[in-house]
Amino acid sequence: MSSMIEKINLFNPHLQELVMEVKSALTLKAVVLAALKLGLAIAVLIVSEVLTKRGQDMGERPLCSECGTVLESKGLLERTMKTLIGLVSWKRRVWRCPSGCKIGQVAPLDVELGLKPNQRVSDELKEAGCVLAVFVPFGIAASLLKTLTGVEVSAGAIWNWVKCAGEEAMARLQRELEALKDQVPDAEEISLKIASLPLLIGGDGVMVPFRPNGGSPKGKTVWREVKVGIIARLGQRITKGGKRVSLLVRRRLVAVLGTIEDLKPRLWLASVKEGILEAKVVVWLSDGGRGFWRLFREKFSNYAHGILDFYHAAQNVWKGARAWFDGRTKKARQWFASARRRLRLGKAKEVLDEIKGGLRTEDLPDSVCKTLENLVTYLEGHRDHINYARYKDLGLPIGSGMVESACKWLIQQRFKCVGMRWSEDGFNHLLHLRLAWVNGTFGELFDSTPSPNS
Numbered sequence: 001m002s003s004m005i006e007k008i009n010l011f012n013p014h015l016q017e018l019v020m021e022v023k024s025a026l027t028l029k030a031v032v033l034a035a036l037k038l039g040l041a042i043a044v045l046i047v048s049e050v051l052t053k054r055g056q057d058m059g060e061r062p063l064c065s066e067c068g069t070v071l072e073s074k075g076l077l078e079r080t081m082k083t084l085i086g087l088v089s090w091k092r093r094v095w096r097c098p099s100g101c102k103i104g105q106v107a108p109l110d111v112e113l114g115l116k117p118n119q120r121v122s123d124e125l126k127e128a129g130c131v132l133a134v135f136v137p138f139g140i141a142a143s144l145l146k147t148l149t150g151v152e153v154s155a156g157a158i159w160n161w162v163k164c165a166g167e168e169a170m171a172r173l174q175r176e177l178e179a180l181k182d183q184v185p186d187a188e189e190i191s192l193k194i195a196s197l198p199l200l201i202g203g204d205g206v207m208v209p210f211r212p213n214g215g216s217p218k219g220k221t222v223w224r225e226v227k228v229g230i231i232a233r234l235g236q237r238i239t240k241g242g243k244r245v246s247l248l249v250r251r252r253l254v255a256v257l258g259t260i261e262d263l264k265p266r267l268w269l270a271s272v273k274e275g276i277l278e279a280k281v282v283v284w285l286s287d288g289g290r291g292f293w294r295l296f297r298e299k300f301s302n303y304a305h306g307i308l309d310f311y312h313a314a315q316n317v318w319k320g321a322r323a324w325f326d327g328r329t330k331k332a333r334q335w336f337a338s339a340r341r342r343l344r345l346g347k348a349k350e351v352l353d354e355i356k357g358g359l360r361t362e363d364l365p366d367s368v369c370k371t372l373e374n375l376v377t378y379l380e381g382h383r384d385h386i387n388y389a390r391y392k393d394l395g396l397p398i399g400s401g402m403v404e405s406a407c408k409w410l411i412q413q414r415f416k417c418v419g420m421r422w423s424e425d426g427f428n429h430l431l432h433l434r435l436a437w438v439n440g441t442f443g444e445l446f447d448s449t450p451s452p453n454s
Contacts, residue, residue, distance in 0.1 A: 015041060040150065043085045055092025055109045062106055064097040071095035071106060079110070083122040084149055114447070121153075126161040127446045129153060133162050133430065134437050135414065159426075165445045166429025169436050172445075173266070180269050187275040190233075194250055197233040198281040198396060201271055201304060202403040203263065203292045204228055206411045209421045221421055226431075229254040229267040230406045231274045236395055246397045250274075252439050253406055255431060257424065260291040268299055276303050285400050287312040288378065308385040309400040314340045316378055317351070323371040324358060344398075346389030352379055410434055 018038040025031040055076065062071050076091040092109040104117070114123070128149070132141035138155040146152050179185070205225045212219035233250040252274055254266040276282055282304040286292045296306055317339050325332035339351045355372055358364070364372070379386065388398045414434060415422060436442040 015045075037150070040085050044088055047083070047085065047088050048090045051088070051090035051092070051109070051113075054112075055090055058093065059108065062095055062108055064099065064101050065103055066101040067097065067099050069097060069099050069101075072098045074105065077105075077107075079107075079115075080120070081115075081122050082120060082125060082151065082153075084125045084128055084151065086151060088122075121157070121161075123446045125151060125153075126165070127443065129158040130161050130165050130433055130446075131437070131442070133158050134434050134442075137417070138162075162433060163425075163429050165436075166432045168445050169432035169441075170428065173432070176269060177265050180265060180272075184277075185269070185273055187278060188273050190250070190275070194233050195275060195278070196280065197235055197249060198283060199271075199274065199276060199279040200230070200232045200234050200283045200285055200397070200402065201267070201276070201300060202230050202285040202400055203267065203289075203295065204287065204400065204403045204407050205289070206407040208257075208411060208415050208427065210427070211421045211423055214423050217421070224257060226255055226257050226411055227260060227263040228403070228407045228410060229263060229270070230403050231267075231270050231276075232402060233274075234397065244395065246395070246402075248402060251402075251406070253410055253435055255410060255435060257427060257431070260295050264295055264299060267295070271300070276300075279303075281305075281394075281396075283307055283396055285309065285397065285403065287400055288316065288382070305396075306382075306385040307391055307396065307398060308382045310344065310386075310388055310398040312400070313343060313379070313382070313386060316375055317343065320355065320372050320375040323368045324355075324364070343386065344388050346387050348379060348383070348386050352376060410438065 015038065018034070018041055021034040022031060022038055025034045058073075061073075063069065064071055072095065074094045074096055077094045078089055078091050080087060080089045082088075092107055095106040095108070097103055110117075129141060129145055132144050136144065138158045141158050142153055142155045145158075176185070205227050207223045208226050210222045210224050211217060212222045231252045231254075232248055235247040235249040236244055237247045238244055252270050254263070254270045256262045256266055282300075283306075284296045284300050284304040285307045286296070287309040293306070296304070318336050321332045321336040321339065325335060339354070342348075342350050355376055359369060359372055359376075391398050410431075414430070415427065433442070433445075436445055
């Protein structure tokens with residue numbers, strides 16, 4: 001019985017040199033890399049052969065899209081494409097109108113393969129480059145792509161792919177937002193088990209450095225806020241110590257370089273698709289940012305229980321303690337520890353009564369009175385959002401760590417590296433790719449993305 005290597009040599013003599021590289025390699029690493037190179041060469045030959053065979057098939061003769069005349073064959077013309085396995089060439093039959101209609105050359109196989117007339121890079125290679133660009137800068141993405149596949153592309157080419165895919169993602173979102181004005185979309189299909197879990201919705205903001213003059217690197221950095229929203233299903237797990245903690249089961253993110261009003265329709269759209277209208281328990285969890293709580297009141301209060309981030313509430317209580325008792329004293333630390341514990345146990349009224357009592361009975365400086373009055377207004381304004389003991393009994397989180405974590409992953413890890421400054425277009429294109437990746441819609445963008453001439 002002949003060996004696999006002998007079969008390869010018989011299959012194509014041009015592969016003999018690559019076979020010799022595998023046989024002469026000394027280390028395992030060298031053997032594997034040489035074999036990978038051989039495998040890719042075989043893959044290129046197979047793809048070229050399959051496509052050429054399909055391209056030669058006459059099939060039904062196509063009709064002219066303008067005059068309806070049966071087209072005549074111009075013979076077999078070659079097409080070359082840079083792909084994930086390397087440079088692939090094949091021949092396919094091309095047609096033209098005998099009546100001279102200006103429809104150009106018609107290649108049915110190109111249409112069948114989903115190729116555009118001037119496309120020179122395959123969609124799966126673009127997708128691979130964009131996946132890398134979601135996580136690392138474009139130059140590093142190009143280097144990694146070459147290391148992993150042996151295919152060399154420029155950082156500029158990857159940026160062009162990101163731009164095209166990002167524009168497609170933005171266009172799809174805009175169509176959904178327009179449709180939302182007239183019709184509520186259906187919720188996405190999820191298992192009954194996941195659908196029974198509490199639905200958490202929250203928002204936060206994060207600052208990103210931008211160039212002051214579009215694409216020009218000149219000028220002082222301009223910091224702009226990106227609004228981020230999270231919609232998540234929460235399960236629970238028991239730690240080794242027997243503690244019950246929240247577990248993120250399913251997550252969807254939205255984000256916009258803009259205002260709360262820009263975020264509102266995006267977050268509502270994603271919430272409806274995630275089942276807010278049918279969910280048994282819905283929770284809004286956010287820090288004390290006024291804009292996000294206004295968004296809660298205007299759009300989500302009829303569906304969700306509002307929870308003020310406990311750690312943000314405690315931070316504000318500490319500000320009051322520091323002003324009231326002087327933060328450097330033991331009394332300030334003791335009172336804060338007691339107030340924080342009671343707040344967590346659902347005894348916010350006791351804390352409020354103590355603060356109000358101090359304002360009535362003690363002779364305090366105007367600045368201290370102002371700080372404590374602000375604290376009272378803050379806690380009373382969130383009276384319905386600080387029953388932390390009840391939330392814990394229900395197995396709900398009281399901290400907005402999941403929201404802050406989403407901001408860090410989505411924005412900070414990619415857009416706030418050392419020396420980075422963004423143009424608005426560049427930021428938006430990449431942001432929508434990162435959103436597509438985490439939301440599970442990334443692959444869809446490469447089914448119909450227009451090809452850049454690169």
